[in-house]
Amino acid sequence: MRLAIDAMGNDRGCAPIVLGVNEWLKDFEDATVVMVGDRDKLLPAMKKAGLPEDHPRIEIVHCTQVVEMGDKFEAIKEKKDSSIIKLVETVRSGNADAMIALGNTTAAVGAATLGLRHIKGVKRSGIAVTIPSGLDSFCMVCDMGANINCKPKHLADYGIMCSVYSQKIFGVKEPRVGILNVGEERGKGNAVVNEAFELLEKAPVNFIGNVEGRDMWNGSCDVIVCDGFVGNAMLKCSEGVVKAMSGWLRHGIMTGGLFSKIGGFLAKKGFNYARERGAPDTYGGMPLLGINGICLIGHGSSKARGVYNALKNARLCVRADLISLIAEQTAILHDKMDQDEESEN
Numbered sequence: 001m002r003l004a005i006d007a008m009g010n011d012r013g014c015a016p017i018v019l020g021v022n023e024w025l026k027d028f029e030d031a032t033v034v035m036v037g038d039r040d041k042l043l044p045a046m047k048k049a050g051l052p053e054d055h056p057r058i059e060i061v062h063c064t065q066v067v068e069m070g071d072k073f074e075a076i077k078e079k080k081d082s083s084i085i086k087l088v089e090t091v092r093s094g095n096a097d098a099m100i101a102l103g104n105t106t107a108a109v110g111a112a113t114l115g116l117r118h119i120k121g122v123k124r125s126g127i128a129v130t131i132p133s134g135l136d137s138f139c140m141v142c143d144m145g146a147n148i149n150c151k152p153k154h155l156a157d158y159g160i161m162c163s164v165y166s167q168k169i170f171g172v173k174e175p176r177v178g179i180l181n182v183g184e185e186r187g188k189g190n191a192v193v194n195e196a197f198e199l200l201e202k203a204p205v206n207f208i209g210n211v212e213g214r215d216m217w218n219g220s221c222d223v224i225v226c227d228g229f230v231g232n233a234m235l236k237c238s239e240g241v242v243k244a245m246s247g248w249l250r251h252g253i254m255t256g257g258l259f260s261k262i263g264g265f266l267a268k269k270g271f272n273y274a275r276e277r278g279a280p281d282t283y284g285g286m287p288l289l290g291i292n293g294i295c296l297i298g299h300g301s302s303k304a305r306g307v308y309n310a311l312k313n314a315r316l317c318v319r320a321d322l323i324s325l326i327a328e329q330t331a332i333l334h335d336k337m338d339q340d341e342e343s344e345n
Contacts, residue, residue, distance in 0.1 A: 001030055002059075003314050004096035007037035008066045008083040009103020011301045014038075017102065018045040020307025025057055031315060034096050036061045036087045061086050061095075067107040069300055075104075076111045084108060088115035091293050098294035098314040100285050102307070108297050109146050109288060116293040119327050121334045124154040125290035126228070127297065128162050129235060130283040134219020140166055140175075141216060142289065143228040144235050150227035152195035153337070155179065156203055160329050161289040162223040163205040168320040169313060172222050178211030180226035180234075185210065196225070203333045242278060284309030287317070294322060 007017045014037055021033050035042055039062045043053055051058065065082040067075045076085060084104070088111045090096045101108035105127070113125060126143030133139035142158040143150070159177045166175040179197055181189040186197070188210055200207045211221055213234060226234070253264035264271075276282060281303055285296030294317045298310045 001315065001318055002032045002034055002096045003098050003100065003311055003318070004034040004036060004061070004087055004090045005100040005307070005311070006083045006087045006102050006108075007035040007042055008063070009069075009101065009107075009300070010298075011069065011103070012303070014041055014045050015048070016302060016304045017307055018042065018049045018051065019304035020302075020311065021058070022049045022051055023304060024308045024311045025055075028312075028315060032057045032059060033311065034059045034061055034090055036063060036083045036090060038062065038064060038066075038083075061090055067104050069104050071104060071107065073106050073110050076107050076114070082107075084111045085115075088112055091295075092116060097318045098296070100296045100298060100307075100310045100314055102285075102298040102302050102310075103300050105145070105297055105300075108295070112288055112291050112293070112295045116291050116295070118290055119292050119323060119330065121327070121330050122157050122161075122290040124150070124157070125288050126154070126158045126161070127231075128158075128165065128287050128289055129231075130286070131216055131238070132277040133217055133221075137219045137222070138170070138283075139216050139219075139222060139224060141224045141226070141231055141234070143226065143231050144286070145228045145232035146288065148227060148229040148232075150192065150196075152192055152199055155192070155196035155225045155227070156199035156333055157290065157330050158225040159200050159205050159207065159223060160203050160333060161326050162225070164325050164329055165287055165289065165317075165322065166222050168322060168325065169316050174206045175222035176208045176220070177205045177223040177225070178208050178215060178221040180224050180230065181210035181212065183210065184212060192227075199333065199337070200225075202336050204329050281306030281309065284311075284313045287313075289326070292323065294318060 007014045063081050063083050063086045065079040067082045067084050084107050087099050091099045124147040127146045128140045128142035129144045131139045140162045142162050163175045166172045280299040285298040288295040
């Protein structure tokens with residue numbers, strides 16, 4: 001197995017990538033890691049991390065450019081020798097079984113879509129983000145920004161793809177799939193959502209109907225589908241609420257007097273647990289589902305632990321033959337849609 005990772009796009013430089021790769025190689029012996037980046041920067045980082053230049057399970061694909069976080073989509077066409085372009089080429093050529101992109105999400109989605117294309121029958125890819133939900137579970141929300149103008153069949157495909165991912169990667173036996181709406185009752189929302197509702201009823205998933213925004217957090221479903229505009233707005237809103245509440249709590253503890261500070265100190269373990277549950281590094285990379293290749297997109301500020309978990313998930317995707325499973329399950333729905341069309345005509 002060969003897993004390729006963009007070693008240059010991270011906000012923190014290549015050091016966290018190398019550290020994460022180092023820790024991962026200690027625990028998993030069945031794969032080679034292909035680091036795509038500037039060799040002159042990677043080799044010193046490897047030496048500092050205690051990795052020999054000729055490590056038998058590390059390869060370096062050299063490149064001279066980086067698509068920065070502030071770059072626009074056009075950068076993937078202008079920077080032909082960038083790490084994200086070379087990363088996609090590594091997978092497309094068969095030199096790697098999966099790719100992990102850390103950094104500019106727009107560039108990663110664009111490069112993967114142009115370079116790897118879509119799974120047969122799937123017309124739009126979607127970014128699935130793992131959200132902590134309930135006390136000890138989580139919820140996958142798709143799409144979180146790749147496709148802002150969704151058609152009903154795109155939403156139905158998201159439900160199928162996330163269901164497969166949740167089963168094979170996170171071990172959820174029968175993922176509960178819901179579609180985000182303004183109410184739980186059937187018939188709520190706009191025409192796109194209502195048509196997608198009907199398609200998901202026919203899909204090979206455990207569809208539970210309409211869900212609302214609060215259901216993302218209360219553990220009542222495992223997968224929520226929505227268009228990328230709504231999903232991204234919901235994600236950014238959630239991040240803002242968490243940040244604001246953390247600030248309020250910190251302010252209340254520090255200004256509440258001595259006993260308040262003591263209480264805050266005693267509750268430190270609980271605060272750390274909550275922070276850990278919400279940290280992107282806990283879940284590794286976000287899968288870009290629908291692409292004809294395994295693609296995980298990591299947070300731009302990923303630390304070594306996030307890199308480790310992204311590699312771990314990528315390995316599971318390859319072992320599960322995720323792309324074939326998604327193609328098989330989405331084909332079931334597409335066949336039913338074709339049959340319905342024929343019967344109507």
